[in-house]
Amino acid sequence: CIRSLAIDCADVVDFRISPANTGHCLLFHASGTISIVNWKDKNAPQAIIATTTTDLPVLSVVSLTAEAVVLITGKNGKHTPHTRTLVLLDLETQQHAELVAIKNVLRFAVSADASRIAFVTSTNEVITVDSTGMILETSAFAFRSPVSALAVSNAGLVALGTASGAIQVLHTTQRLLKWHIDRVAALRFSADGNYLLSGGAERVLVFWQLETDKTQFLPRLNGSIEDIQVTNEYYSLMLNVGESHPELEYLVLSVVDLASRLSVSGIRPNFASPPASLEKLKKRLGKQSAPLLDVSKIKYDFTAAFEIHPVSKLAYFPSGPQIQVYDMLKSEQSFVQTAANTSQAGKVRSENKLLDPQVELLAFTQCGTWMCTFDRLPTPEIDSLMSRDDVQYSLKFWKYVDVKHGHWELCTKVVAPHGAAPVAALIPAPALYHGGVAFLTADNKGGVRLWRPRVPKEIYQKAAVVTAGEKLQQTAWTLRKTKPSGVLVSTAVALAWSEDASLIVLAHEAAMLPIDVTTFRDLPQLPSLTGSRIRGLEIVDHHLVALSKTRLVAYDLLSAQQSPLVCKISTPTGGRNLLAVDAKHRLVAVAVNYHTKSFDVKSKVYVFRPDSLQPVHVAEHDQAIASIRYVARSNAFVFVDVDARMGSLSSASATLFSALEMASASAAQDFATEISVLLQSAQATANIVNGVARMDIDEDMAVTRVINANSFDAAFENLDGVSMENLFDRIIKAIN
Numbered sequence: 210c211i212r213s214l215a216i217d218c219a220d221v222v223d224f225r226i227s228p229a230n231t232g233h234c235l236l237f238h239a240s241g242t243i244s245i246v247n248w249k250d251k252n253a254p255q256a257i258i259a260t261t262t263t264d265l266p267v268l269s270v271v272s273l274t275a276e277a278v279v280l281i282t283g284k285n286g287k288h289t290p291h292t293r294t295l296v297l298l299d300l301e302t303q304q305h306a307e308l309v310a311i312k313n314v315l316r317f318a319v320s321a322d323a324s325r326i327a328f329v330t331s332t333n334e335v336i337t338v339d340s341t342g343m344i345l346e347t348s349a350f351a352f353r354s355p356v357s358a359l360a361v362s363n364a365g366l367v368a369l370g371t372a373s374g375a376i377q378v379l380h381t382t383q384r385l386l387k388w389h390i391d392r393v394a395a396l397r398f399s400a401d402g403n404y405l406l407s408g409g410a411e412r413v414l415v416f417w418q419l420e421t422d423k424t425q426f427l428p429r430l431n432g433s434i435e436d437i438q439v440t441n442e443y444y445s446l447m448l449n450v451g452e453s454h455p456e457l458e459y460l461v462l463s464v465v466d467l468a469s470r471l472s473v474s475g476i477r478p479n480f481a482s483p484p485a486s487l488e489k490l491k492k493r494l495g496k497q498s499a500p501l502l503d504v505s506k507i508k509y510d511f512t513a514a515f516e517i518h519p520v521s522k523l524a525y526f527p528s529g530p531q532i533q534v535y536d537m538l539k540s541e542q543s544f545v546q547t548a549a550n551t552s553q554a555g556k557v558r559s560e561n562k563l564l565d566p567q568v569e570l571l572a573f574t575q576c577g578t579w580m581c582t583f584d585r586l587p588t589p590e591i592d593s594l595m596s597r598d599d600v601q602y603s604l605k606f607w608k609y610v611d612v613k614h615g616h617w618e619l620c621t622k623v624v625a626p627h628g629a630a631p632v633a634a635l636i637p638a639p640a641l642y643h644g645g646v647a648f649l650t651a652d653n654k655g656g657v658r659l660w661r662p663r664v665p666k667e668i669y670q671k672a673a674v675v676t677a678g679e680k681l682q683q684t685a686w687t688l689r690k691t692k693p694s695g696v697l698v699s700t701a702v703a704l705a706w707s708e709d710a711s712l713i714v715l716a717h718e719a720a721m722l723p724i725d726v727t728t729f730r731d732l733p734q735l736p737s738l739t740g741s742r743i744r745g746l747e748i749v750d751h752h753l754v755a756l757s758k759t760r761l762v763a764y765d766l767l768s769a770q771q772s773p774l775v776c777k778i779s780t781p782t783g784g785r786n787l788l789a790v791d792a793k794h795r796l797v798a799v800a801v802n803y804h805t806k807s808f809d810v811k812s813k814v815y816v817f818r819p820d821s822l823q824p825v826h827v828a829e830h831d832q833a834i835a836s837i838r839y840v841a842r843s844n845a846f847v848f849v850d851v852d853a854r855m856g857s858l859s860s861a862s863a864t865l866f867s868a869l870e871m872a873s874a875s876a877a878q879d880f881a882t883e884i885s886v887l888l889q890s891a892q893a894t895a896n897i898v899n900g901v902a903r904m905d906i907d908e909d910m911a912v913t914r915v916i917n918a919n920s921f922d923a924a925f926e927n928l929d930g931v932s933m934e935n936l937f938d939r940i941i942k943a944i945n
Contacts, residue, residue: 213540214256223270241265253723268791272323290315290331295342308342318359321400321439327361335367348379360396363869368405383745386417387508391557397437408434410557427467454483474542476535476853477528478513484851489911494808504803505779510785511851513835520577522840527568546617549584563589570635575645580607583632602631606686621686627652633702642710651704655717656694663687678688690729701742738762752819756788763819773822786836798846800834
């Protein structure tokens with residue numbers, strides 16, 4: 210990505226590079242506004258340097274010169290016939306002239322050289338005009354199926370794509386081209402007019418050789434083809450890679466070898482509910498007379514899960530059977546990782562009942578070398594089988610390898626990791642537990658399982674050389690510890706693991722159950738503080754932070770008392786995505802979506818300390834937030850909104866920077882106090898053990914021993930599996 214401009218493009222219908230200055234581009238809005246954008250100069254104070262307002266309802270741009278532009282105007286109606294007018298607009302005087310008006314138009318298309326425009330009418334006629342508005346030809350065609358696509362060549366040849374999949378070519382003799390099974394979504398003639406390009410839901414770009422009637426194919430595209438544009442050197446495709454809602458990807462292919470030259474894709478969050486429901490919600494609330502009792506209570510769940518890689522800082526978005534990896538700094542897609550097996554071919558008609566696996570959870574180890582994913586595959590409803598309600602669950606462990614050998618390599622696949630129960634929560638281990646190379650899973654019945662890798666013997670090592678002097682080992686992940694499941698089934702499941710690796714907290718429904726890591730046995734249950742189903746759970750220092758359906762609450766694990774951080778909040782089912790913590794600076798960030806007086810949905814990000822109800826920072830956003838995460842290497846909270854935009858809340862903010870400094874100073878002071886108390890207790894215990902009283906030591910005979918940071922190196926070696934009592938004994942020995 211060369212440059213990214215923050216411009217509202219909601220009603221933009223066309224985009225052209227200015228012929229007068231290639232550093233400028235023109236945005237044509239449906240309202241008739243024309244915006245001139247300086248996309249090349251990064252030092253310009255504003256991206257939009259000029260705006261022209263007209264009263265023309267613009268639909269498309271036919272051609273553009275330095276002095277004038279030819280537009281197609283009319284009412285925007287996709288499924289009903291309307292009048293389309295060809296208009297010549299003078300860019301200097303803003304005067305326009307109507308060239309021709311065609312009534313009852315269903316679709317229109319422009320040739321590659323913009324010399325011809327074809328209109329399909331509701332009377333089954335195709336009217337072809339030139340750029341001056343002169344009607345060149347009017348031809349009737351036999352109605353076979355509703356027209357779904359239209360194309361016109363530079364020579365005047367017209368092709369109609371239909372909903373049945375057939376393509377009608379109108380010339381002196383009409384003929385049919387049949388290959389598509391479903392609707393033809395896109396049609397375009399090549400620049401020389403020898404080929405006709407078509408595409409649809411099959412994810413195949415079809416080349417029709419018009420003279421010989423031979424076909425060539427470019428299969429296995431990332432999505433269904435929605436539009437095709439051609440030049441003398443490139444083919445440009447607009448692909449829809451989304452399942453439940455449109456998610457567009459732009460692909461540029463070379464005319465010579467059909468190799469990909471450019472791929473442009475935005476982030477593809479998997480929203481729990483389609484964002485389009487926001488407009489329906491706004492209209493329904495606008496009709497009711499009663500005021501909203503709780504503005505933060507939003508009916509639909511618009512959350513979407515994503516994770517940040519701890520080393521590369523790339524954002525990972527689960528999207529169906531794939532994981533999209535997005536670079537936030539470059540504002541471009543880095544790569545797409547296939548996490549579950551699926552068909553690369555498009556689905557048509559009854560094939561849409563064949564469901565793809567859905568990646569629901571993913572997590573990374575602290576070092577970023579390992580990734581764990583959980584996906585589910587429902588049984589298709591094609592046949593009325595007794596197993597139609599069965600769901601296959603898979604837990605997969607991936608290792609990051611060199612780019613030349615693929616981005617992530619599957620090492621272990623565990624089918625039904627919790628039996629017939631799905632995994633509802635997945636978190637990585639802290640760094641103090643076996644170097645952080647472990648994962649913890651919990652199912653919807655409250656069962657917890659701990660997974661760690663196991664390297665086989667030398668005879669199972671692969672001899673293939675990955676890098677110089679390094680061999681690739683096959684590492685198997687195995688189940689190490691387990692806590693049995695209960696009887697109650699609930700989707701409200703969350704996990705938290707303390708940084709000292711001594712305590713695990715399981716949240717199931719509204720209960721919070723602590724688990725000892727060493728024995729994996731239940732500890733006395735924590736008091737009920739949330740009052741409703743728990744959405745998310747985090748441990749910050751010695752505070753347990755819980756986000757439930759109706760509350761945000763913190764609990765001090767050392768003093769066994771409730772923290773002052775208690776506030777009322779309304780969260781959706783995916784509320785875990787709206788909670789993030791900065792363990793280093795002891796900060797808790799929660800995103801709150803709310804209704805305005807006009808029933809629009811906006812959001813605020815509150816940053817708290819776990820021992821205070823007063824927020825240290827509050828940031829506002831003009832759209833609902835779908836998820837928020839913390840990036841440790843950037844000291845920033847990163848969020849995604851329902852418009853599929855990414856934003857960050859970092860220490861660049863003056864208020865948050867001050868809060869970070871205060872939190873760091875407070876954390877350092879608390880740490881120093883704890884170390885001082887620990888040393889005093891250790892010294893007192895050592896004196897008691899040795900039978901020496903402080904008052905019996907002669908001051909002249911007292912020997913002062915200097916203790917520095919290196920004095921405790923031996924005490925903190927090999928901490929794997931060491932309990933707090935053994936660690937305390939090591940410190941005593943180091944002092945003595």
